[in-house]
Amino acid sequence: MTTITKIRIQSIDLLKGLVMVIMALDHVRDYFHYSAFFFDPTDPTQTSWPIFFTRFITHFCAPAFSFLAGTSAFMIGKRKSPAELSGFLFKRGLWLVFVEIIIVNFAWKFDIQFRHVGLQTIWQLGISMIVLAALIHLPKKVILAFSILIIFGHNLLDNTHFEGSYLWAMLHDRQKFEWTEGYFINFAYPLIPWIAVMALGYCFGALYDSSFNAQKRKRLLNGLGIGSLLLFFILIAINKYGDLVQWTNYGDTSKTLMSIFNVSKYPPSLLYLLITLGSSFLFLANADKLKGQVVNFFCIFGRVPFFYYILHIYLIHLLAAFAAYFTGFGWNALVLPTFINKVEALKGYGFNLITVYLVWIVVILLLYPLCKKFDNYKQSNKEKWWLSYL
Secondary structure (H helix, E strand, C coil), rough: CCCHHHHHHHHHHHHHHHHHHHHHHHHHHHHHHHHHHCCCCCCCCCCCHHHHHHHHHHHHHHHHHHHHHHHHHHHCCCCCCHHHHHHHHHHHHHHHHHHHHHHHHHHCCCCCCCCCEEEHHHHHHHHHHHHHHCCCCCHHHHHHHHHHHHHHHHHHHCCCCCCCHHHHHHHHCCEEEEEEEEEEEECCCCCHHHHHHHHHHHHHHHHHHCCHHHHHHHHHHHHHHHHHHHHHHHHHCCCCCCCCCCCCCCHHHHHHHHHHCCECCCCCCCHHHHHHHHHHHHHHHHCCCCCCCCHHHHHHHHHHHHHHHHHHHHHHHHHHHHHHHHHCCCCHCCCCCCCCCCCCCCCCEEEEEHHHHHHHHHHHHHHHHHHHHHHHHHHHHCCCCCHHHC
């Protein structure tokens, strides 16, 4: 492996690690913030800038990780035949769907009855991998065109609704269904355009080929990043297309700015993807030469993202159960029939935003040594096939 290859991989690991750490902040907020039970943190009429920012900054996580999962698939494909890569993506996708339904849903709710199954980040990654398993057999230009068409055009479907349709909820229209009495399934992450984000990342994997000029890659990523952000602001100024909900002029600069940046995540709108992926492109363009202990710290999380993801949900939920016990709500209040901020009995539980940040820091510091140990194990046992699924 050449030096430049290591640098390229490190920049990707660094971005993965950063978004994984930031993601934990949003989940700690869900389980520890008092206000989470009373209003949407991005609602300009009720929120504050610290609360809004705490939620907004985590918007960058899912797009960056989905995109980089596609880039990683391209890199894996350098060592496999198309048939082998397709088989790997298909099997790993099925595994992720299983993990979402069983392991992740239990982590969120600690409910052995599984009364509320949410299909979220890991679900969409799994299905996107299954779709990518088929797409990789097409020419790269066709995959790129497919990705761009869906990302830029899917908001045309915003006003298309099929009430009661599981398929349409799965694809584009976030809905929750009671499939039998007392048991619900929530399609929280509609698949369009997530499948296109991963496919786009796969196409971008060619930029990290050892034969690709590093300076050319930097110029290209910088240009795409700046262009994406410029297009974001152009569409904001027009305020006609690119998001499920148009921004509102409240006659108050602060509230209006919040409305402008309150882009839709479910499904991810064009505006949402422009600002998040555009920023990711800029980061990747300029992160190749970053070094030091701080970089190494975040890269650890980026090298074992799946392991970290599972552990962090269980840890946050366990800490919240202790917090509920010591504040008089009882640990069993954290055995949840639905997502935590929808549980009426928990209104009044929670802490201020400073406490949320402190708990977040504790979670990251507790998980770091475990992630570092697992990363060392992976690096020392690359021949073990099952590690590629973790």
